[in-house]
Amino acid sequence: MIVRRTTAYLWPYRAPLVLALLQVAAVSGLELLKPWPLQVVIDSVLGDRPPLWSPLQGLSREALLAGAATGLVGIQVLLGLLTVWNNHTTISIGQGMVNALRSRLYAHLQRLSLSFHARASVGDLIYRVTNDTYAIQTLAMNGVFPIVSGGLLLIGMLVIMLRLNSALTVVAVAVAPLLLLGIALMDRRITAAAAEAREKESAVFALVQRTLTGIRVVQAFSREAAEQHRFLAGSRASLRSGLRLYTLQTAFGAATGVLIACGTAAVLVVGAQQVWSGRLSVGELIVFVSYLGALYAPLNAVVQTAGMAQGARAGVRRVFEVLDGEPPLRDGSAVLPVPVRGEIVFDSVTFRYPDGTTALHGVDLRIAPGECLAIVGATGAGKSTLVSLIPRFHDPSAGRILLDGVDVRTLRLQTLRQHVSMVLQPPLVFPGTIHDNIAYGRPQATRVEVAAAAQTAQAAAFIEALPAGYDTVVGELGGTLSEGERQRLTIARAVLREAPILILDEPTSSLDASTEAALLTALDRLMADRTTIVIAHRLSTVRRATRLAVLDHGTLVETGTFNELLARGGPFARLYASQLALESG
Numbered sequence: 001m002i003v004r005r006t007t008a009y010l011w012p013y014r015a016p017l018v019l020a021l022l023q024v025a026a027v028s029g030l031e032l033l034k035p036w037p038l039q040v041v042i043d044s045v046l047g048d049r050p051p052l053w054s055p056l057q058g059l060s061r062e063a064l065l066a067g068a069a070t071g072l073v074g075i076q077v078l079l080g081l082l083t084v085w086n087n088h089t090t091i092s093i094g095q096g097m098v099n100a101l102r103s104r105l106y107a108h109l110q111r112l113s114l115s116f117h118a119r120a121s122v123g124d125l126i127y128r129v130t131n132d133t134y135a136i137q138t139l140a141m142n143g144v145f146p147i148v149s150g151g152l153l154l155i156g157m158l159v160i161m162l163r164l165n166s167a168l169t170v171v172a173v174a175v176a177p178l179l180l181l182g183i184a185l186m187d188r189r190i191t192a193a194a195a196e197a198r199e200k201e202s203a204v205f206a207l208v209q210r211t212l213t214g215i216r217v218v219q220a221f222s223r224e225a226a227e228q229h230r231f232l233a234g235s236r237a238s239l240r241s242g243l244r245l246y247t248l249q250t251a252f253g254a255a256t257g258v259l260i261a262c263g264t265a266a267v268l269v270v271g272a273q274q275v276w277s278g279r280l281s282v283g284e285l286i287v288f289v290s291y292l293g294a295l296y297a298p299l300n301a302v303v304q305t306a307g308m309a310q311g312a313r314a315g316v317r318r319v320f321e322v323l324d325g326e327p328p329l330r331d332g333s334a335v336l337p338v339p340v341r342g343e344i345v346f347d348s349v350t351f352r353y354p355d356g357t358t359a360l361h362g363v364d365l366r367i368a369p370g371e372c373l374a375i376v377g378a379t380g381a382g383k384s385t386l387v388s389l390i391p392r393f394h395d396p397s398a399g400r401i402l403l404d405g406v407d408v409r410t411l412r413l414q415t416l417r418q419h420v421s422m423v424l425q426p427p428l429v430f431p432g433t434i435h436d437n438i439a440y441g442r443p444q445a446t447r448v449e450v451a452a453a454a455q456t457a458q459a460a461a462f463i464e465a466l467p468a469g470y471d472t473v474v475g476e477l478g479g480t481l482s483e484g485e486r487q488r489l490t491i492a493r494a495v496l497r498e499a500p501i502l503i504l505d506e507p508t509s510s511l512d513a514s515t516e517a518a519l520l521t522a523l524d525r526l527m528a529d530r531t532t533i534v535i536a537h538r539l540s541t542v543r544r545a546t547r548l549a550v551l552d553h554g555t556l557v558e559t560g561t562f563n564e565l566l567a568r569g570g571p572f573a574r575l576y577a578s579q580l581a582l583e584s585g
Contacts, residue, residue: 123206
């Protein structure tokens with residue numbers, strides 16, 4: 001199954017593959033010619049036998065010697081040039097296969113839902129994209145291709161060897177069944193060891209990624225020694241697995257070498273007896289022994305690379321596990337009415353996570369075009385899950401979400417998300433310049449447009465104070481910026497997008513009171529004529545909303561204006577009272 005799917009990636013490279021096979025055929029032909037100059041020297045120059053090839057029979061010994069020496073060098077030169085050309089061709093094919101598989105896996109990962117990414121280890125996925133995808137080149141070049149090229153060489157060798165001496169040929173190939181039996185017996189053990197080695201190495205990758213991502217927490221809680229201990233334990237386990245795989249591969253290679261030596265010894269014994277009896281010349285025996293080495297070479301190569309190919313098979317299997325696992329969000333084809341008004345309807349929406357936890361229970365909610373809706377509720381009430389269904393970070397388990405009357409699942413993802421601008425928590429900043437971070441959603445935006453968005457987000461002052469202004473490069477995850485500065489950059493990014501739907505998840509949680517007040521005034525202008533959904537705990541943000549929706553353990557319990565909900569004395573009034581008491585206390 002794995003090999004068949006691997007060969008499918010060879011199909012786009014069928015033309016260079018044919019060229020590579022022709023190169024192999026030429027190399028095989030030259031390999032078949034290599035022993036014959038030596039036979040001419042031994043039997044016709046040093047001995048008294050006439051050359052087997054009739055055009056050479058009238059030449060002097062000196063001419064035969066010169067011709068044999070020239071032929072030997074010429075064959076080797078051509079063989080070297082062809083080998084280099086063949087290696088370049090086959091490596092190019094392998095790299096193309098790696099790029100195709102890697103691109104497919106990377107694109108697949110980007111289309112998977114956030115539920116998948118919430119469960120998956122980032123380090124493990126990085127390892128699969130960068131390391132495991134290389135296995136397809138190893139599997140093709142050290143698995144499929146050697147079998148094809150070795151088969152061509154074996155056929156040529158066997159034909160000539162049978163014509164030279166059928167008895168010696170039978171003796172020579174007697175070890176082949178034992179080699180194939182050895183491959184069959186060791187296949188499962190080497191595959192299991194290779195899979196374990198890759199899993200352990202991937203775990204080390206994940207550990208390093210997790211630790212470096214959370215380095216602030218590690219240092220803040222003085223956990224450096226503990227993390228170092230975990231790393232050493234994981235590294236030792238990985239190296240032990242690698243050592244076990246290497247030991248199996250080398251033991252298999254050593255056993256193969258012994259079998260080949262036994263076959264060679266048997267040929268020498270039988271061949272020497274035939275030379276003694278006059279049925280075979282010394283030169284012919286040398287040619288046969290040379291062919292014997294060439295015969296065993298592809299068999300030995302297949303055996304020696306069997307362990308490598310099994311390790312590669314384990315890597316390719318890990319890639320296909322992701323590709324064959326959770327399906328990506330299905331892309332639709334419907335179009336939105338133009339212009340997009342921004343009406344959003346949650347129609348009996350229920351959402352369950354893969355572990356069975358229900359986050360939303362039958363939510364019915366209509367958000368009018370241009371309305372500003374605040375979603376409030378205690379931590380874990382399902383607020384962020386609810387808004388994440390609009391751009392289809394997840395799909396509902398039941399019910400549907402309509403945008404201007406169209407089910408969002410029928411829309412093209414790119415079209416849908418182009419009409420939604422979001423400020424998410426935590427604020428994410430990419431390594432790169434300030435300008436590139438703000439323009440991430442609109443790469444074609446001008447410097448003036450970027451600066452205007454930063455001004456609206458109350459970020460212009462701190463950006464212009466930086467050494468290189470908008471060209472300042474921020475560190476990994478924006479580590480060179482404060483939390484509030486990162487938050488303002490993400491707001492500027494959303495401002496620049498100019499989408500008809502704006503989703504703000506705690507947009508002012510990391511801002512001081514004066515910056516928050518100025519930003520909210522700017523956001524009032526931004527939210528005009530846009531459908532806006534705000535997740536907020538701060539009352540200053542909630543009061544600006546046209547309407548409030550209150551969630552409690554995934555259930556929509558009430559909606560209304562700020563004053564209406566206070567007057568009812570229900571869940572929001574209690575939430576408001578507890579927050580007010582907390583702030584005053």
